[in-house]
Amino acid sequence: MGIDKILIIGGGLIGSSIARAAKKIGAVDKVYVSDKSYAVCRSIERLGFADGVSENSPEFYASEADLIVLCVPPGVMAAVAERIVPVMKRGSILTDVASIKGDIINKIAPLMNSEIHFVPGHPIAGTEYSGPEAGFAELFKDRWCVLTPDGADELAVETVKLFWEGIGSQVVVMDSVRHDIVLAATSHVPHLIAYALVGTAVDMEKVTNNEVVKFSAGGFRDFTRIASSDPVMWRDIFLANRDATLEVVDRFIEDLSALKRAIRWKDGDALLEHFAKTRDIRRRIVDAGQDSPEPNFGRDD
Amino acid sequence: MGIDKILIIGGGLIGSSIARAAKKIGAVDKVYVSDKSYAVCRSIERLGFADGVSENSPEFYASEADLIVLCVPPGVMAAVAERIVPVMKRGSILTDVASIKGDIINKIAPLMNSEIHFVPGHPIAGTEYSGPEAGFAELFKDRWCVLTPDGADELAVETVKLFWEGIGSQVVVMDSVRHDIVLAATSHVPHLIAYALVGTAVDMEKVTNNEVVKFSAGGFRDFTRIASSDPVMWRDIFLANRDATLEVVDRFIEDLSALKRAIRWKDGDALLEHFAKTRDIRRRIVDAGQDSPEPNFGRDD
Structure with missing residues (x-):
């Protein structure tokens, strides 16, 4: 199944x-965007990458779209x-x-009916900036x-997979529970630690x-780079992935405490x-x- | 006082x-390097930026040098x-x-005599790589x-200041105690946290x-970038700046615990x-x- 019209x-x-x-790299015919903010909608019109913009009415283009992508805060x-x-x-x-996937599935799956498909997804990409001006086609x-998919229709899963591959991503399918614990370790807890440390330093400042x-x-x-990511989104992520986040944070605090102890005892x-x-994992x-x-991510060149 | 000959x-x-x-940007005439490692000395000879290399004999060029810079692990x-x-x-x-400055001063100042000067310094620059191949003239x-200086001769301090400015740095003079607490917050604890988190993830891997x-x-x-910095150097830094590091780590753990509590109580x-x-400090x-x-330090361009 091809995607002619997409609503973001x-x-x-x-x-x-x-x-x-979707416009520049993917083979999508029409790209519609909806946002609740007047300012964001005007920016998108000015930036010119959408075939239609609807302000605060996500349902406006929803009946036309083959694929709808929810990109609002969780x-x-x-x-x-x-x-x-x-x-x-x-x-x-x-x-x-x-x-986060478990919480989203718990809330959205019950809303679905047999005529349409829900394929939960998560592109692991981003920057520390927010808003439509910060976006770019090569992000993925x-x-x-x-x-x-947690049991979603196979053809629908394949369609979403092809869409992401079409805009440059590599797609992997996994169980939502596993996703949430792996992301707690690779993304959520690193962000929480960064937010905490930057707060500590702000207070010392x-x-x-x-x-x-x-x-x-x-x-x-x-640390300040990832601690300048969108606050509303991160609040929602931590609340939605509470148990996995707390589990990984506790492992981290144990490990940090072991290092503290080694310093205190001059070990x-x-x-x-x-x-x-820890050098090997970087490589x-x-x-x-x-x-x-x-070196330094090349930023000092 | 100008510097004609420098020993690193x-x-x-x-x-x-x-x-x-010193060779490329600074106005130094002769640059000598000493290293205890055979391999490092051969690399430096091959790279060709030194006028003389002495293996495992730091005293060899020491009697000629106007300025000697200790760049060994603390x-x-x-x-x-x-x-x-x-x-x-x-x-x-x-x-x-x-x-770290307090610990170095405590150990080196007593070795000095009235004929020579000791001006403790710390360039806040580096990358996650180690060894002579990783160096470059624009690092500072x-x-x-x-x-x-903690009371060092003013003319000697001025000479060292001019040397660093000559290779592109901005120089600031401060008390060693203050240096050690500020660096605990801006460098030592961030590295300790990165090492801890990467360890946590390696175990989860x-x-x-x-x-x-x-x-x-x-x-x-x-986090993996800074957790791939030189292990020996970081071991020495944490042991030498033990009290300030533990003080800042404890503040951090308090702040992280407050965030944990907010997540647990869905606040x-x-x-x-x-x-x-935390966004403002990034700006x-x-x-x-x-x-x-x-975005992303420009690394994905």
């Missing part, structure tokens, strides 16, 4: 990037789905881009997109006369042993094409 | 970068200083690049270099079939308030020229 609901970084990619996805499902055309597909190139900013090149600046051998084992990430081998 | 002891990332910069700096101080020429200056450009590597673009890959407002306040770091404004 939520025109932020991810939604606007999918819209651009916390409001179910409410948006509730509005569009009744007008979706027979055989059309609903998908989403949320970084060589990045993974996870689909967690009050007594250090701008020195945290000045000397941030020593490592801290890296240099324990520190060295730990630090040596594997670079070898897998998931990061740049350039 | 330790030809790794930082030492070899200083040597290259844990062995005092032992190296003990070997070279007796042969240093009258009026010459010893400096270092260690990321637009980065801060902190000097913590054993049960997740390569998925941590595969999906690392969701945030985790950033979305508390999460949102925290996440919103300030970028405005201060200490990081790239490019």
Whole structure:
């Protein structure tokens, strides 16, 4: 099944990037975008990558679309789905881009009917910026997109898979429970830690006369990048993936406490042993094409 | 006082970068490098940025040099200083690049005599790579270099300041105690957290079939960069800056625990308030020229 018309609901970084990619790289005929914000809709019209923009009425183009992609914050996805499902055309597909899958499936699957398909998805791509101006068509190139069909129609899954591959992604299918624990480790907890550390430093900044900013090149600046991601989205992610996040955070605190203990007891051998084992995974990430081998990510060139 | 001859002891990332910069950008006449490793010395000869290389004999060029820069791991700096101080020429200056200053001063200051000067320093620059091949002359450009003279001769301090400015750095003078707490927040604890989290993920990788590597673009890959820095150097830094590191880690764990609690109790407002306040510091770091404004550090271009 080909996709002639696509509706993106939520025109932020991810939604606007999918819209651009569908138009520029994918073989989609018409790309519609809906956003609840007046300003975002005007930006999208100005940027010119959509064939139609509907303000605060996700149902407007929903009856025309072959594929609808929910790109709103996870916390409001179910409410948006509730509005569009009744007008979706027979055989059309609903998908989403949320970084948690179990919670989204629990809330959206019950809203579906036998005429339409729901294929939950998650493109593992992004930047620290938000909004339609921040999007770009190549965002998903060589990045993974996870689909967690949990029993969805095979042809619908294949259609969504081909769509993501068409805009440059590699697609992997997995169970939603597994997705949520793996993403807790690779994305959610790293963000939570970054938000916590940047908060710690902001509080210290009050007594250090701008020195945290000045000397941030020593490592801290890296954390500020991911801690400047969209706050509403991250609030929703942590609340929706609560159990897996807390589980991985607790493992992390145990490991950090072991390092603290080694420092307190001046156990240099324990520190060295730990630090040596973490080099290998960096090389594997670079070898897998998931990061740049350039020193400092190449940013100081 | 000008510097005609400089001796760099330790030809790794930082030492070899200083040597290259002194030759290429600075106005230094002769650049000598000493390293205890046969392989490192041969690499430096091959790379051709030194006027002389001495293997495992830091004292060899020490009597000729106007400025000697200790670039060995912090844990062995005092032992190296003990070997070279007796042969240093009258009026010459010893400096270092260690990321901790109090501990280095405590160990090296007592070795000095009235004929020579010790000006402790710390260039806040680096990459995740190690060794002489990883160095480059522009590493210090637009980065801060902190000097913590703690009473050192003013003319000697001025000479070291001019040297760092000559290779592109901005120099700031501060108290060693303050340096160590500020660097604990901006560098040491961020590295400790990264090492801990990468360790946590490595352990989870054993049960997740390569998925941590595969999906690392969701945030985790950033942590692996700084967790692949030189293990010996970081062991020495944590042991030498033990009290400040533990103090800042404890603040961080308190802040992380508060976020954990908000997640457990589904307190979305508390999460949102925290996440919103951390965006501003990123902008300030970028405005201060200490990081790239490019999305994802520009690495995916």
